[in-house]
Amino acid sequence: MDERxxxxxxxxxxxxxxxxLARLLETFGSAEAALRAPARALARVPGIGPxxxxxxxxxxxxxxxxxxxxxxxxxxxxLMVWGDAEYPENLRAIPSPPAVLTVKGRLxxxxxxxxxxxxxxxxxxxxxxxxxxLARDLASRGITVxxxxxxGIDAAAHRGALEGRGRTLAVLGGxxxxxxxxxxxxxxxxxxxxxxxxxxFPVMGRPLKANFPRRNRIISxxxxxxxxxxxxLTSGALITARHGLEQGREVFAVPGPVTARQxxxxxxxLKSGAKLTExxxxxxxxxxxxxxxxxGPASRGAPPPPPPLPPxxxxxPERRIYxxxxxxxxxxxxxxxxxxxxxAAAASALVGLEMKGAISQRAGKVFERAIP
Amino acid sequence: MDERxxxxxxxxxxxxxxxxLARLLETFGSAEAALRAPARALARVPGIGPxxxxxxxxxxxxxxxxxxxxxxxxxxxxLMVWGDAEYPENLRAIPSPPAVLTVKGRLxxxxxxxxxxxxxxxxxxxxxxxxxxLARDLASRGITVxxxxxxGIDAAAHRGALEGRGRTLAVLGGxxxxxxxxxxxxxxxxxxxxxxxxxxFPVMGRPLKANFPRRNRIISxxxxxxxxxxxxLTSGALITARHGLEQGREVFAVPGPVTARQxxxxxxxLKSGAKLTExxxxxxxxxxxxxxxxxGPASRGAPPPPPPLPPxxxxxPERRIYxxxxxxxxxxxxxxxxxxxxxAAAASALVGLEMKGAISQRAGKVFERAIP
Numbered sequence: 001m002d003e004r005x006x007x008x009x010x011x012x013x014x015x016x017x018x019x020x021l022a023r024l025l026e027t028f029g030s031a032e033a034a035l036r037a038p039a040r041a042l043a044r045v046p047g048i049g050p051x052x053x054x055x056x057x058x059x060x061x062x063x064x065x066x067x068x069x070x071x072x073x074x075x076x077x078x079l080m081v082w083g084d085a086e087y088p089e090n091l092r093a094i095p096s097p098p099a100v101l102t103v104k105g106r107l108x109x110x111x112x113x114x115x116x117x118x119x120x121x122x123x124x125x126x127x128x129x130x131x132x133x134l135a136r137d138l139a140s141r142g143i144t145v146x147x148x149x150x151x152g153i154d155a156a157a158h159r160g161a162l163e164g165r166g167r168t169l170a171v172l173g174g175x176x177x178x179x180x181x182x183x184x185x186x187x188x189x190x191x192x193x194x195x196x197x198x199x200x201f202p203v204m205g206r207p208l209k210a211n212f213p214r215r216n217r218i219i220s221x222x223x224x225x226x227x228x229x230x231x232x233l234t235s236g237a238l239i240t241a242r243h244g245l246e247q248g249r250e251v252f253a254v255p256g257p258v259t260a261r262q263x264x265x266x267x268x269x270l271k272s273g274a275k276l277t278e279x280x281x282x283x284x285x286x287x288x289x290x291x292x293x294x295x296g297p298a299s300r301g302a303p304p305p306p307p308p309l310p311p312x313x314x315x316x317p318e319r320r321i322y323x324x325x326x327x328x329x330x331x332x333x334x335x336x337x338x339x340x341x342x343x344a345a346a347a348s349a350l351v352g353l354e355m356k357g358a359i360s361q362r363a364g365k366v367f368e369r370a371i372p
Numbered sequence: 373m374d375e376r377x378x379x380x381x382x383x384x385x386x387x388x389x390x391x392x393l394a395r396l397l398e399t400f401g402s403a404e405a406a407l408r409a410p411a412r413a414l415a416r417v418p419g420i421g422p423x424x425x426x427x428x429x430x431x432x433x434x435x436x437x438x439x440x441x442x443x444x445x446x447x448x449x450x451l452m453v454w455g456d457a458e459y460p461e462n463l464r465a466i467p468s469p470p471a472v473l474t475v476k477g478r479l480x481x482x483x484x485x486x487x488x489x490x491x492x493x494x495x496x497x498x499x500x501x502x503x504x505x506l507a508r509d510l511a512s513r514g515i516t517v518x519x520x521x522x523x524g525i526d527a528a529a530h531r532g533a534l535e536g537r538g539r540t541l542a543v544l545g546g547x548x549x550x551x552x553x554x555x556x557x558x559x560x561x562x563x564x565x566x567x568x569x570x571x572x573f574p575v576m577g578r579p580l581k582a583n584f585p586r587r588n589r590i591i592s593x594x595x596x597x598x599x600x601x602x603x604x605l606t607s608g609a610l611i612t613a614r615h616g617l618e619q620g621r622e623v624f625a626v627p628g629p630v631t632a633r634q635x636x637x638x639x640x641x642l643k644s645g646a647k648l649t650e651x652x653x654x655x656x657x658x659x660x661x662x663x664x665x666x667x668g669p670a671s672r673g674a675p676p677p678p679p680p681l682p683p684x685x686x687x688x689p690e691r692r693i694y695x696x697x698x699x700x701x702x703x704x705x706x707x708x709x710x711x712x713x714x715x716a717a718a719a720s721a722l723v724g725l726e727m728k729g730a731i732s733q734r735a736g737k738v739f740e741r742a743i744p
Contacts, residue, residue, distance in 0.1 A: 126629050213715065238720035245726060246733065255627030255639055257498050258650040265720060267627055267650055268687065272727035276643045278630040315640065343585065348610035348637060351617060352644040361618065 006031035007081045009061040011099040012202055015052040021099040035061055071203040075177050078103040094221040094247045098200035104176050105196030113291055114144040115283055116223035118237045119153025119230040124262050127153055127230030130254055132160035137280035139166020146223045149184055153229045162190055172199040173215040174207025213239045220244035224290045227252040227277055231265030238265050250286055252277040317341055318349045322358055329368035378403035379453045381433040383471040384574055387424040393471040407433055443575040447549050450475040466593040466619045470572035476548050477568030485663055486516040488595035490609045491525025491602040492634050499525055499602030502626055504532035509652035511538020518595045521556055525601045534562055544571040545587040546579025585611045592616035596662045599624040599649055603637030610637050622658055624649040689713055690721045694730055701740035
């Protein structure tokens with residue numbers, strides 16, 4: 001058995017996940033050697049139990065791999081093994097990368113510039129509308145939208161990305177040949193045509209409930225940031241946010257009514273420091289450094305990142321006011337007059353600039369740029 | 373003319389606000405001396421123009437004061453002059469305190485524990501519901517609710533406070549004898565009975581549009597914190613928030629749908645660092661140090677501030693998990709098992725605790741308290 005198939009065999013072995021795979025490779029030098037290792041040697045690997053040793057030393061690996069490859073061929077599903085050149089760049093360095101990924105569709109180099117848009121299954125019309133708009137706006141600017149093909153927010157995100165004629169990736173909690181929910185067959189086919197469906201589970205594996213929290217680390221791992229659009233306090237989307245945090249990803253949340261159960265998870269994330277997200281611009285502004293030209297979206301026609309203005313994240317008319325103050329301090333009336341702003345809009349922008357530490361106020365409502 | 377009436381005379385003089393009053397007192401030693409000062413001396417006061425000098429040296433002060441006092445007597449309105457013992461404590465130290473305040477109703481010492489609840493006139497049913505609930509919950513716990521008697525959020529806040537059988541203050545943009553909006557007559561009477569209406573404008577003064585932004589500094593100045601419930605980007609409530617910021621007050625905002633114009637101002641405040649507010653608990657948690665026993669609400673039966681747990685602001689079940697980790701690190705399964713939490717709720721709380729820096733994670737999903 002060659003090394004790639006040996007890795008597939010390990011991945012098809014119950015109880016072997018990405019972390020254990022890495023340890024087996026480290027201990028035995030290759031998956032192929034691990035499969036030939038005696039039970040005694042396997043039992044000495046940290047974190048390995050007797051059941052895993054039994055599964056690894058069973059004689060069925062060749063047959064299991066052959067069966068899996070037949071299913072994959074029949075379904076037009078490809079294989080990516082951890083260590084392959086085409087294994088997704090973003091996913092390589094997460095704490096527990098999947099040992100193998102089956103793929104229906106195609107991954108592209110530009111998919112490195114990906115953002116996860118996730119949320120509750122039982123979403124409100126508000127949440128679905130925002131998810132679809134956000135995904136459409138991101139995808140149409142060359143950013144790949146990653147989600148989980150579930151009902152509610154996930155489906156709205158995939159559909160929005162397709163509507164924006166962009167790319168979208170769906171990470172499944174079961175095998176690609178055992179689609180869940182079955183009602184998303186047509187959506188899944190469209191995703192495979194404009195992106196990919198991905199799974200770390202055996203192609204015909206059932207979508208077990210226990211798979212989903214684990215699956216969520218792949219959604220965040222493939223992405224530069226995770227946007228939670230709507231989530232109750234018990235929504236799995238919060239698990240995706242937690243994985244994102246562990247993986248060093250930016251976490252975004254869309255605010256919603258404090259009276260809606262479906263927004264409680266997002267409002268909690270916001271309290272905890274997630275970036276408040278009203279539109280695609282909030283996401284792109286925050287990830288600008290990682291979306292740099294030449295890597296991903298810029299090479300597919302995305303807008304250039306905003307100029308390196310200190311500080312980042314200014315809104316309109318905040319930026320105009322900040323620019324105006326480049327020439328020196330000005331009283332509020334002059335700011336209003338020169339920019340032709342309604343006084344309340346100017347006041348609101350000045351609040352924002354002060355809170356961001358971009359400007360400071362002298363006596364007599366005179367504003368100036370803060371010393372950086 | 374005695375000193376208090378002389379200060380009233382200055383306040384009744386067009387163009388003399390709190391800042392100029394303070395400067396006149398500083399220059400001439402008393403309001404009474406300022407009224408007797410020759411035009412030459414007045415013209416040397418910084419920031420005083422020829423029109424103000426003319427107004428100050430007119431011979432009509434006695435008559436104006438007498439007329440104002442007659443109106444006040446007829447309407448049952450009291451007078452508080454800057455420097456009086458009964459002048460509101462919170463308001464004394466703001467950058468531009470009103471020279472005089474007319475009062476219908478009564479201020480109490482406990483009104484120091486006040487929170488402003490403000491927002492858009494054209495509020496949505498959502499905003500009005502949240503404002504009323506928040507004001508009711510705060511007022512029923514002994515916190516005085518301050519607002520501006522406008523339609524929409526302001527009226528909902530006053531009504532909520534009354535419903536909570538608590539105290540509420542309304543700060544007007546015109547004279548107390550020239551109620552605006554006129555449709556709020558009955559509400560105004562109830563406020564005067566369970567709190568007070570306040571104004572810095574002459575009793576029969578019209579509610580000029582230009583008065584309102586200025587009036588807003590009194591709303592925030594009377595309060596320990598300002599909660600903006602709903603506000604468009606041009607809402608005057610953002611001016612109140614800005615005044616609050618200038619005055620060192622805590623600024624709170626209630627999140628809302630990103631698709632609603634009426635929530636854009638709040639969502640912007642949240643982006644700029646305002647505290648996300650879902651309920652009265654968020655407000656009280658943040659202001660706990662200022663709401664200490666013996667000063668204000670505690671003496672009127674408010675709940676004691678939360679125990680001094682590092683870090684502040686933990687939600688449930690975050691606090692239970694944090695408490696559980698007092699005995700040492702635990703794997704996620706043990707946390708779930710011992711507290712009987714749904715896995716997703718535990719994961720969500722762990723995100724929150726990590727983001728707040730309260731806990732950290734070791735390999736193998738083991739969590740421990742962060743070193744403070």
